[in-house]
Structures are given as structure tokens and as C-alpha cells.
Amino acid sequence: MALEVYTLIVLSALAVIFAIGSLLSKDNFYSALYMSLTLVAVSGIYALVNLQEIFILITFIFVGAIGIVTVSLAAVYRFKPSLQLSKLWIIPSAITVVVLSYVYFTKVPVVVSAGKLSFHLDFGYVLLFSALTSLVVLLMLSVLSISRGGSGD
Amino acid sequence: MIDPVIDVATILITSVSILMIAYLMAISSKDLIRLLISLELMFASVFLALLPLFSIESLINESLGIAVITVFTSSSELLVLIATIVKLDKLKEDITTSSIFAGGEGL
Numbered sequence: 001m002a003l004e005v006y007t008l009i010v011l012s013a014l015a016v017i018f019a020i021g022s023l024l025s026k027d028n029f030y031s032a033l034y035m036s037l038t039l040v041a042v043s044g045i046y047a048l049v050n051l052q053e054i055f056i057l058i059t060f061i062f063v064g065a066i067g068i069v070t071v072s073l074a075a076v077y078r079f080k081p082s083l084q085l086s087k088l089w090i091i092p093s094a095i096t097v098v099v100l101s102y103v104y105f106t107k108v109p110v111v112v113s114a115g116k117l118s119f120h121l122d123f124g125y126v127l128l129f130s131a132l133t134s135l136v137v138l139l140m141l142s143v144l145s146i147s148r149g150g151s152g153d
Numbered sequence: 154m155i156d157p158v159i160d161v162a163t164i165l166i167t168s169v170s171i172l173m174i175a176y177l178m179a180i181s182s183k184d185l186i187r188l189l190i191s192l193e194l195m196f197a198s199v200f201l202a203l204l205p206l207f208s209i210e211s212l213i214n215e216s217l218g219i220a221v222i223t224v225f226t227s228s229s230e231l232l233v234l235i236a237t238i239v240k241l242d243k244l245k246e247d248i249t250t251s252s253i254f255a256g257g258e259g260l
Contacts, residue, residue, distance in 0.1 A: 008159045012167040019174040019194055028186045035190045042197045049159060051207060057224045058200060066231050070193065073238065074186050077248055089177060096173055100166050128218065132225040139229050
């Protein structure tokens with residue numbers, strides 16, 4: 001097997017292990033940290049297939065901004081709640097594992113080859129980024145207004 | 154440029170596994186921070202599910218657009234949830250899910 005395949009398997013396994021750690025961790029703070037590590041592993045898969053633009057977006061926006069806010073919030077509200085998980089959920093989880101295993105071992109070899117992305121800063125992309133950034137700024141202003149006790153109008 | 158070729162089944166199975174874990178966390182959460190973390194895990198799963206789109210050469214730039222819009226909209230949604238948590242804590246000094254009533258009637 002090629003080095004990329006090994007790296008993909010390692011990154012995927014790490015993503016799932018960190019997600020399980022986030023589920024099973026009893027402290028909100030560690031749960032948020034594990035969640036950030038899951039996102040780093042996911043963005044690493046994007047970097048593996050030469051999609052550095054998406055890697056930067058996920059790392060900067062999700063891990064850098066939203067992830068840090070979540071970790072800070074979790075550090076403030078550091079509860080240790082017990083899980084309220086019904087044992088009946090073992091049945092759909094087991095069915096999902098069986099279906100996924102069947103799909104994996106009888107799969108048709110479809111490959112992802114994403115090395116030909118041509119990213120140009122043309123007018124369309126600049127317009128898209130400007131529109132989305134304006135919308136996010138408007139949303140942040142509304143959120144600030146609501147948090148300060150206004151009506152959000 | 155290096156052109157790595159990787160298996161799509163591994164990516165999609167990882168995506169579904171993370172989604173299942175996030176669902177389990179969402180239904181077992183007792184406070185809103187756990188709910189926020191589970192939502193972020195769901196978005197991680199969505200990002201992984203987007204990856205095979207980039208293997209269609211004629212759609213590669215559209216895929217980038219879809220990915221950018223997904224990142225912006227999901228981060229906006231999380232931002233609203235974070236503001237909601239802060240607001241709920243201000244109003245009720247409690248962020249457990251049991252303190253939330255249907256339709257916000259308790260507010």
C-alpha cells in the first residue's frame with residue numbers, strides 16, 4: 001500500500017478515537033479538547049489530498065475560532081454530568097457497525113484524486129467571500145445586540 | 154504537483170462513524186455545552202462527506218464553493234448557539250437541557 005493510504009487510515013482512526021474520547025469524557029473541558037483534535041484530524045485528511053485551502057478554512061475557522069470559544073465555554077461550565085444513554089441504543093449502533101463492515105469489505109474500489117484544484121481569485125470568488133463575510137459580520141452584530149438585552153432588530 | 158489517490162470508502166465510513174458518535178452524544182447530553190460539542194462533531198462528519206465531491210474534475214471549483222459556504226454557514230449556526238448558551242445562562246443561571254422549555258415558554 002502507498003504511504004497516502006496508511007496516512008489516511010491513521011488519520012481516520014485518530015478522528016474516530018478522538019470522537020469516542022469526546023463522547024466518553026466526563027469533563028466538558030476535555031470533551032471540547034477531544035472535539036478540536038477530531039477536527040484537526042479531519043482537516044489533516046483534506047491536507048493529505050492536496051486541498052490546502054479547505055484545510056486552512058477548517059483549521060482557522062473551526063479549530064481556531066469556534067473550537068477555542070467552545071473550549072473556553074467548556075472551561076467555564078466545567079460540569080461532570082453522568083451520561084443519560086439508554087442501553088437500547090446498542091441495537092441501532094450494532095446494525096450500523098454491521099452495515100458499515102459489509103460495505104467496507106464488499107466495496108467497489110472508488111478512489112479520490114483531488115490534486116487538480118485550480119484556485120483563482122477571480123471576481124466570482126471575491127464576491128462570494130465578500131457576501132459571506134458581510135453576512136457573518138451582520139450575524140455577529142445581531143448576536144451582540146441580543147446578548148446585550150436588545151430585541152435583535 | 155503530487156496527486157495522491159486514496160480510497161473513498163474509508164472516508165465515508167469514518168464520516169458515518171463520527172456522525173453516529175455525535176448523535177449518541179446529542180441524545181445523551183445533559184447540558185448545552187455537550188450539545189454544542191456534538192453539533193461540531195456533526196459538522197466534522199459533513200466536511201468528511203464533502204471530500205469525494207472533489208474527485209469529480211468538472212465540479213472541482215463548484216465543490217470548493219460548496220465547502221466554503223458550508224464552513225461559513227455552520228460556523229454561523231454554532232455562533233448563534235454559543236450566544237444562546239450565554240443568554241440562557243444570564244436569564245436562568247443554568248445551562249442544563251432540563252431547564253429549556255418547549256418553544257421558549259419558560260423565558
